[in-house]
Amino acid sequence: MGTNDQNINTEIISDEVNKRRNFAIISHPDAGKTTLTEKLLLYGGAIQQAGAVKARGNQRKATSDWMELEKQRGISITSTVLQFEYEESVINLLDTPGHQDFSEDTYRTLAAADNAVMLEDAAKGLEPQTRKLFEVCKMRKIPIFTFINKMDRPGREPLTLLDEIESELGLATIPINWPIGSGDQFRGVIDRLTKEVILFDKAARGKQSYEKRIKLDEQNLSNYLEENLLNNALEELEVLDEAGASFDKEKIYCGELTPVFFGSAMTNFGVRPFLDKFLNLAKKPSSRNSNNGNIEPTFNEFSGFVFKLQANMDPKHRDRVAFIRVCSGRFEKDMSVKHSRTGKVIRLSRPQKIFGKDREVVDDAYPGDVIGLNNPGMFSIGDTLYTGNHIEYEGIPCFSPEIFSWLRNPNPSAFKNFRKGVNELREEGAVQILYDIDESKRDPILAAVGQLQLEVVKHRLKNEYGVDSILESMPYQIARWVSEGWSSVDELGRVFNCKIVKDCWNRPVILFKNEWNLNQFLEDQPKLNLNKVAPVVSGVEPIDL
Numbered sequence: 001m002g003t004n005d006q007n008i009n010t011e012i013i014s015d016e017v018n019k020r021r022n023f024a025i026i027s028h029p030d031a032g033k034t035t036l037t038e039k040l041l042l043y044g045g046a047i048q049q050a051g052a053v054k055a056r057g058n059q060r061k062a063t064s065d066w067m068e069l070e071k072q073r074g075i076s077i078t079s080t081v082l083q084f085e086y087e088e089s090v091i092n093l094l095d096t097p098g099h100q101d102f103s104e105d106t107y108r109t110l111a112a113a114d115n116a117v118m119l120e121d122a123a124k125g126l127e128p129q130t131r132k133l134f135e136v137c138k139m140r141k142i143p144i145f146t147f148i149n150k151m152d153r154p155g156r157e158p159l160t161l162l163d164e165i166e167s168e169l170g171l172a173t174i175p176i177n178w179p180i181g182s183g184d185q186f187r188g189v190i191d192r193l194t195k196e197v198i199l200f201d202k203a204a205r206g207k208q209s210y211e212k213r214i215k216l217d218e219q220n221l222s223n224y225l226e227e228n229l230l231n232n233a234l235e236e237l238e239v240l241d242e243a244g245a246s247f248d249k250e251k252i253y254c255g256e257l258t259p260v261f262f263g264s265a266m267t268n269f270g271v272r273p274f275l276d277k278f279l280n281l282a283k284k285p286s287s288r289n290s291n292n293g294n295i296e297p298t299f300n301e302f303s304g305f306v307f308k309l310q311a312n313m314d315p316k317h318r319d320r321v322a323f324i325r326v327c328s329g330r331f332e333k334d335m336s337v338k339h340s341r342t343g344k345v346i347r348l349s350r351p352q353k354i355f356g357k358d359r360e361v362v363d364d365a366y367p368g369d370v371i372g373l374n375n376p377g378m379f380s381i382g383d384t385l386y387t388g389n390h391i392e393y394e395g396i397p398c399f400s401p402e403i404f405s406w407l408r409n410p411n412p413s414a415f416k417n418f419r420k421g422v423n424e425l426r427e428e429g430a431v432q433i434l435y436d437i438d439e440s441k442r443d444p445i446l447a448a449v450g451q452l453q454l455e456v457v458k459h460r461l462k463n464e465y466g467v468d469s470i471l472e473s474m475p476y477q478i479a480r481w482v483s484e485g486w487s488s489v490d491e492l493g494r495v496f497n498c499k500i501v502k503d504c505w506n507r508p509v510i511l512f513k514n515e516w517n518l519n520q521f522l523e524d525q526p527k528l529n530l531n532k533v534a535p536v537v538s539g540v541e542p543i544d545l
């Protein structure tokens with residue numbers, strides 16, 4: 001490529017990067033993620049009628065191969081990526097499974113996200129799943145935008161909700177707008193930056209809302225809303241002006257300060273003002289750390305990494321899809337890329353963008369986008385693909401599982417297939433596998449974030465490998481990796497109320513029954529460093545069953 005062509009290419013990439021914003025929603029089930037997603041898509045014109053997200057979910061249930069399990073439970077396990085355009089921006093929403101029994105996929109998806117939207121139910125405040133997902137965002141230092149939802153219903157005091165975020169998550173808050181009234185007296189919000197009142201009209205279901213903006217100092221404001229509601233909101237704002245954090249874009253960028261918005265996804269109050277500000281403040285795709293230093297998104301060579309594998313999205317094709325987050329350069333259909341782990345060259349001939357069950361072949365993609373590649377068993381979570389000089393992105397760490405179960409093989413004659421299934425499902429990242437340190441105990445331990453993850457493994461062993469298996473749950477809830485390695489574990493001697501096992505990288509892991517046992521252990525062993533998250537291992541082959 002001549003220098004001139006290269007410059008033009010860089011310019012195109014840079015324009016595309018500037019347009020892109022990528023985020024994932026972190027929330028607890030029922031907070032309104034599906035509803036908010038529908039409304040966001042509605043503004044983007046990606047779907048005409050809000051409600052389509054659920055309809056899509058139903059179709060997916062009908063065609064996905066885990067359909068049995070999904071149908072039996074009436075839930076959707078898979079997560080997808082939604083891309084839509086809004087004004088000048090291209091937005092990638094990395095969707096995460098909504099079910100309570102969520103899995104590690106949700107954590108991994110956050111590894112591919114540049115921003116997170118933390119969605120809270122105004123009546124419930126912080127809930128367990130949101131707290132867990134927040135921890136991952138905090139680790140990655142990504143910007144977090146808070147949307148307090150369901151303001152049309154009686155909820156907790158806005159100041160109390162902010163206090164909770166500050167004190168329990170250690171995250172400073174900066175309300176970008178402030179609610180006027182709540183429940184059936186919710187009238188709208190005050191935009192703190194423009195000093196305007198934004199009044200909402202209830203939108204018909206599936207329609208965009210209409211917002212009326214009036215300057216706060218306008219004389220006839222009381223013609224539009226009750227004075228006592230406005231005064232109350234203004235008084236609370238005074239408290240915030242005096243005692244609250246001040247606006248600091250750098251702090252927002254590194255996830256230390258969260259801009260807060262109030263609204264109601266269902267009645268479409270405040271979704272558009274949120275989207276506008278979010279696009280303005282959110283981080284665009286930025287550089288990523290690799291073995292070769294930080295790689296800028298505008299770098300002329302293509303690179304990306306696998307953050308999720310999905311088997312059998314469509315049983316008709318019996319396929320596996322690898323989801324790649326594009327990090328730099330321009331991805332083009334039919335391009336040949338290198339696979340950093342094996343050094344092989346692969347031609348990517350059928351790249352797809354996946355929107356629910358619909359797939360569309362993509363011609364090109366840019367940093368911040370996600371593409372789905374048919375995966376003939378070659379990709380693992382964390383793998384880097386690139387053109388040009390060799391690079392390898394930092395992989396995706398292991399997150400602490402919370403559910404542990406022996407996986408018994410009831411038919412010794414089927415051991416070969418059992419082993420193949422367990423090893424392949426581990427490689428795919430469907431579950432973590434731990435091993436007893438007593439080598440005579442050969443059954444693997446499945447370690448997962450949610451019960452459903454275990455059932456999916458059992459179901460897939462049966463359906464794809466033709467083997468039966470028995471799950472036998474273990475009484476542990478917490479796993480911690482010992483950073484000092486085996487020598488320090490050997491010095492421990494006999495330990496109580498916990499179990500020492502090894503992960504597939506032969507690292508010591510201690511399983512605890514509860515928080516109390518963990519704390520007790522830490523008091524007894526002050527020198528030991530226990531970690532919730534284990535770093536990625538490279539250059540070593542994992543232990544197979």
Ligand code: G4P
Nearest residue numbers: 029030031032033034035098149150151153264265266267
């Ligand atoms: P999730 O994906 O986070 O699990 O939540 P989802 O959007 O499915 O919303 C959960 C329930 O909360 C739904 O009610 C939804 O309508 C309701 N909801 C979402 N946003 C708001 C809001 O701003 N205000 C109010 N009042 N309710 C909201 P459902 O009865 O379970 O379902 P549906 O029959 O309404 O679809």
